[in-house]
Amino acid sequence: MTARRVIPGPFVSAALATTAFLAACTTLSVLAPIEPLSRSSFDPAMVAKGAQLAAIGNCNVCHTAASGKPYAGGRPLKTPFGTIYGTNITPDPDTGIGRWSESAFLRAMREGIDREGRHLYPAFPYDHFTKVTGEDIKALYAFVMTRDPVRAETPPNELSFPFNIRSLIGAWKVLYFKRGVFRPDAAQSAEWNRGAYLVQGLGHCGACHTPRNFLGAEKKRSDQAGGEAEGWHGPALDAASPAPVPWTAEQLYQYLRTGLDDLHAIAAGPMEPVVRNLAAVPEQYVRAIATYVATLAGQPTAVRKKKAEDALLQARDEGAAYPRIERANQNTAGSDRGLQNGAAVYAGACADCHDQGRHASSGGALHLALGTAMTIPTSANLIRITLEGIQPPDSEPGRWMPGYADALTDEQVKDLVTFIRAHFGREPPWPDVADELRKARQVKP
Amino acid sequence: MITLNVNGKRRQVDVDPETPLLYVLRDHLELNGAKFGCGLGQCGACTVMADGEAILSCVVPVSVLQGRRIKTLEGLGTIESPGPLQHAFIEEQAAQCGFCIPGMIMRAQALLEKNPSPSQSEIRQALQTNLCRCGTHMRVLRAVERAARTMKAADAARRGSGR
Numbered sequence: 326m327t328a329r330r331v332i333p334g335p336f337v338s339a340a341l342a343t344t345a346f347l348a349a350c351t352t353l354s355v356l357a358p359i360e361p362l363s364r365s366s367f368d369p370a371m372v373a374k375g376a377q378l379a380a381i382g383n384c385n386v387c388h389t390a391a392s393g394k395p396y397a398g399g400r401p402l403k404t405p406f407g408t409i410y411g412t413n414i415t416p417d418p419d420t421g422i423g424r425w426s427e428s429a430f431l432r433a434m435r436e437g438i439d440r441e442g443r444h445l446y447p448a449f450p451y452d453h454f455t456k457v458t459g460e461d462i463k464a465l466y467a468f469v470m471t472r473d474p475v476r477a478e479t480p481p482n483e484l485s486f487p488f489n490i491r492s493l494i495g496a497w498k499v500l501y502f503k504r505g506v507f508r509p510d511a512a513q514s515a516e517w518n519r520g521a522y523l524v525q526g527l528g529h530c531g532a533c534h535t536p537r538n539f540l541g542a543e544k545k546r547s548d549q550a551g552g553e554a555e556g557w558h559g560p561a562l563d564a565a566s567p568a569p570v571p572w573t574a575e576q577l578y579q580y581l582r583t584g585l586d587d588l589h590a591i592a593a594g595p596m597e598p599v600v601r602n603l604a605a606v607p608e609q610y611v612r613a614i615a616t617y618v619a620t621l622a623g624q625p626t627a628v629r630k631k632k633a634e635d636a637l638l639q640a641r642d643e644g645a646a647y648p649r650i651e652r653a654n655q656n657t658a659g660s661d662r663g664l665q666n667g668a669a670v671y672a673g674a675c676a677d678c679h680d681q682g683r684h685a686s687s688g689g690a691l692h693l694a695l696g697t698a699m700t701i702p703t704s705a706n707l708i709r710i711t712l713e714g715i716q717p718p719d720s721e722p723g724r725w726m727p728g729y730a731d732a733l734t735d736e737q738v739k740d741l742v743t744f745i746r747a748h749f750g751r752e753p754p755w756p757d758v759a760d761e762l763r764k765a766r767q768v769k770p
Numbered sequence: 771m772i773t774l775n776v777n778g779k780r781r782q783v784d785v786d787p788e789t790p791l792l793y794v795l796r797d798h799l800e801l802n803g804a805k806f807g808c809g810l811g812q813c814g815a816c817t818v819m820a821d822g823e824a825i826l827s828c829v830v831p832v833s834v835l836q837g838r839r840i841k842t843l844e845g846l847g848t849i850e851s852p853g854p855l856q857h858a859f860i861e862e863q864a865a866q867c868g869f870c871i872p873g874m875i876m877r878a879q880a881l882l883e884k885n886p887s888p889s890q891s892e893i894r895q896a897l898q899t900n901l902c903r904c905g906t907h908m909r910v911l912r913a914v915e916r917a918a919r920t921m922k923a924a925d926a927a928r929r930g931s932g933r
Contacts, residue, residue, distance in 0.1 A: 673788035673831020678810065688810045714811075719898070727811030727899075731823035732830045734838075 353442035356432065358424035361416065361474075367467040375468025378461055380602040381610060382454075382527040384469075386595075387411035397421070397475035402448055403555055406541060407484035409448045417474040430466045431459065436504065437494070444494035446482070447502070447541065453529035456507035456522065501542035516609075520617025523610060530618075533559035533595060549621055551702070556768060557594035558703045562621045567700040569636035571625040577615035582608075584723070587683070588637075590696040591724055593715055594706065601721070632751075639749070640692035644682050657744065667744025670737050674729065675745075690726065692749075699750030705761045707742050712765050730766075738762055772832050776801070777845030787833030791825075792816045794832050795842060803843030803872045807901075814900030817873035818842045824880040826899075843872040846879060854924070855879055858917035859910075866904035873900050878914045886922055890915070 379385070388411045390399035398413035398421075416423040422430065422440070429440040437451035438444060445451065457465075487493060507526050509518040524530045533554035535543040543552075551561035560567050570588045572580075579585070584592035584600040592600040603611050625633070657668040681689030693699055698706040712730040717723025733741065739758050746755055755761075774781050776799060783798045795801045795818070804827055807815030811829035818827045819841040847853030852860065855875050865871045874897060881888055881896040888896070893914050902910065 669787055669833050670831070673790070673833055674829060676788075677829070688808075688812075725810075725812050727826050727829055729830075732820065732825040733834055737834050 353438050353444070355442045356426060356429040356440050358440070359426045361418050361423045362470055364471045367471050371464045371467035372471050374461075375464035375466070377606045377610070378465050378527055379468050380606045381523055382465070382529070383599055383602055384414070384465075385602070386598045387448075388414050394473070394475045394477070396469065396472050397477040398479045399477060401480075404448060404541065406488040407482065409446055409482045409484065410480045412479045413475065413477050414469050415472045415475045415477075416470045417476050420476050420478050421474060422469065423474060427463065427466050430469075431462050434462050434465070437498065437502070444491055444498070446484075446491075446494060447497065450529040450532045452502055452543065453526055453531065455502075455504050456526035458506060461527070497540060497542070501538075501540070503545075514616075516613050516616050517620065519610075520613035520615070523614050524617050528614065530562070533557075534562050535559075554595045556705060556764060557709060558701050558705050559595075560697050560701050562618055564621075564623050566622045567697050567702075569695050569697070569700060570633045571622060571629055572619055574612075574615045574619035577618055578612055581611050581615060585683075588695055590691055590698060591715060593698075593710055597718075601718075635751070636694040639694040640682060643694070644680055644692065657748075663740045664744050664747065666737070667740035667742070668748070670733065670741045671744055671748075674732070674741075678726075690724075693745055694749045696749070699745055700752055702755075703761065704742050704746070704755040704758045705765070707745060708738065708758070708761050708765045711738055711742065735762060735766070773836060774832065774840060775838065776840045777842060778839075783832070785832060788831045790828050791818070791830050791832050791835055791840070792827040795827060801842050801844050804876075805869055805872055807869070807873075812901075813870070814873040814877065815870050817876045817900065819876055819880050822880060822883055824877040841876075841879075843875060846875065854921045855882070855914070855917040858913040858920065862909050862913040862916060864906055864909035864913040866906050870900060870902045870904075871910075874902070874910050878910075878917065882914070882918055882921060886925070887918060888914075 385395060387400055387402060388396045388398050390397070390411075393399055394415070396413070396415045397417075398411045400411040401408045402411065413421040415421040418424050425433075425440045432438050433440070433445060433449075434451060434454040434457060436455070437447065437449065454462075482489070507522045510521070513521070531543050531549060531552070533552050534549045535552045536547050536550055537552065538544055544550075549562040550565055551567075552559040566572065568589055572589065576586045576589060579587075580589060580592065581600055581603045583604065584597065603614075657665045675693075678688060678690040679693055681687065682692045683689050698710060710726070711733070712728055714728035715724055715726040716728075717725070729738070739762060742758055743754055746752060772783050772785060772787060772794075774783065774794070776795070781799055783794050785794055785798065792804055792806060795804055796806070804818050805815040806828060807813035809828050811826040814826065816826055816828040817824050819825065820830075820835055820838045822839075843856075847856050855878055859865065859871060859875060864874075877897055877900055878893070881893065885892065890911060893911055897910065897914075
């Protein structure tokens, strides 16, 4: 019996609670404000490097409001604990971080404490940024401090009790926050390590792809096992990957670079701005990320390989067969009415594009046997895409799917996704369709 | 046989249930206001309304529309007596080739039924899915704003007369 075992559980809990309480009471130091720095005080090479790192870190996504000025904050992020607003990180001295020294910036990134000594909510993923090297944080500082200063107050957060008590974050940190810069694995290649560093650190992929516990902390033992973000499911990147065709590093590279790979679904929802950012960073960074992520799932098992073969065959054989409604009827002969209705909706509304499969320069869309929204544990993504469609941002090129929010009734959406799950996902029915549909209808744009 | 409610009239059509509504409107019901543009729900020329919401009739099968109130351009007025939006588009000369205009009008109609006083940015947002290649956007915006004004004035007048 080890020493650890003889300590009764309640004592451990009490000790933890005390530590947490003390942490919550600890006063954090205020770091002295600085006089606003001129742009010319920064090395242009560092600014350029910082721009690339900021793109990998997706800083613009949370720190820019819809049609707001870049990095001026104000974007609402919905969490299970309430809404939190991305802050203004432009160098405006009053409403931004213009008075933050480099060490204040470093402390915020590494420890989640702002210049005035207040804990930052972990929606700002310092549990990942703590892994970033000092040199990279320096470059990021050079980048953000040379943006156009914008005067914009960040709206106050709308968090429920007790999450609105900022000092409690100190306790949260004691329980869940592990400090420390990334340590490379000597057994792996330099490229793999670079990828791991970017994925675990600045890229903070786990923020959406790792499940969280009841206090919003990532479950470290389930790293990249599938998470949630803004009502979307972030699919597992580990061995539980729901991708019908297992990813290769090359396919991941194509996907991360362009949002599109021949044999996988398009980047949608919160992943869409991620790939848009990655499109502009140097190739070797994206290659490294792809190399690392490809190893997370390990070698595909025989079962997965068989599934992949089946999906590819289905995608090939079901392409563009007419008349669709007859096939839909055959597919669901003897099934219940809902499934038959779903097949009919699919035949009329979806098959025109999706049965063709996706080819370069065609209006065709991915055959759904190859998509991930069908095989993940929740109907959330399929419902969101059905209702909202896929649209590139204003004035940007990209694939397009019209949303069906106004064309289909709730009953039709339910039947449709149930049919798609059964026929293309080949998995047991989702239990959460009615719930997810209700939630998705509320976020109707 | 599929039964549809189009512009307040009950219409029966003998088509495959997967047939897009647009084909039924144009080929079977001779309602040629809605146009075939891309056939993929990307341009908006085929926009009509279902239960007050704008939908893309080229990608919506008739089977899902049974029992719902469909309204097309023809349901807004006639050549002799155009509806307020149609009238506003004429007044503002908001068309060049005109191919996209039926879709623009229907989406604007759906907007004004829900929001009688939209801001210009709300109009832009609503019409974002409708493409115009001639560049009449500024006139389209003016036409929708004009229609909103006349519709509100007419509404106020109706209420003023105690009805």
